[in-house]
Amino acid sequence: MGWLWWVGGALLLGVLEMISLDLVLIMFAGGALAGGVAYALGAPLVVQFVVAAVTAVVLLLLLRPWLLRHLRSRVDLPETNAAALVGRPAVVVTDVDGFTGRVKLAGEVWTARTADGTALPAGAPVLVVRIDGATAVVAATAPAPRTDGPPATGAAPA
Numbered sequence: 001m002g003w004l005w006w007v008g009g010a011l012l013l014g015v016l017e018m019i020s021l022d023l024v025l026i027m028f029a030g031g032a033l034a035g036g037v038a039y040a041l042g043a044p045l046v047v048q049f050v051v052a053a054v055t056a057v058v059l060l061l062l063l064r065p066w067l068l069r070h071l072r073s074r075v076d077l078p079e080t081n082a083a084a085l086v087g088r089p090a091v092v093v094t095d096v097d098g099f100t101g102r103v104k105l106a107g108e109v110w111t112a113r114t115a116d117g118t119a120l121p122a123g124a125p126v127l128v129v130r131i132d133g134a135t136a137v138v139a140a141t142a143p144a145p146r147t148d149g150p151p152a153t154g155a156a157p158a
Contacts, residue, residue, distance in 0.1 A: 006036030006052075023064050023071075030063075031056025082131040090138060092124045103136055110136040 013029035035052030043051065090105040090112070098117030102109050103126060114120060115129045115137050126138035 003036040003039045006032050006039060006048075010036070023067055024060065027059035027064055028056045030059045085128050085136070086130055088128050089141065090126050090128055090136065092120050092122050092126060092138075094122055096120045096124075096126070096138065103138055105136055110134070112136045112138050115139045 010029040010032035013025045017025040031052040034055035035048045038048040038051040090103040093102040096112050097119040101112045103112040125141045127141045130137045
């Protein structure tokens with residue numbers, strides 16, 4: 001009857017995978033099934049856990065990357081969490097330089113620094129280049145063209 005614990009654990013992990021969709025828990029479920037096979041073959045409990053752990057790690061390292069590549073080639077997977085913020089516009093709240101500053105990004109104020117070390121004043125529009133931990137790394141964007149005055153000719157007045 002011990003194999004039922006392994007199969008039950010695998011089923012529970014499979015259901016949780018349906019919620020998370022990260023292709024991680026399903027690899028642990030595969031490890032649990034391998035542990036159940038080890039039990040069915042009469043292996044001691046320690047060996048069952050070792051078989052389950054090794055199988056899960058092998059599946060995580062070898063099968064999961066292949067599955068993700070295959071899935072991404074067929075379906076456009078939306079980025080989530082911090083990865084979804086890369087490429088989004090933000091506005092400088094307090095002066096930002098290569099070390100410190102703050103920007104308003106997606107309705108929240110984030111700690112920020114510039115990607116190239118240049119200083120940006122408050123109110124400047126920026127674009128998020130990447131997220132490093134809890135810090136948004138930003139780059140200046142070109143300001144919107146002015147519509148309140150005469151068009152610029154590019155020549156300086158004499």
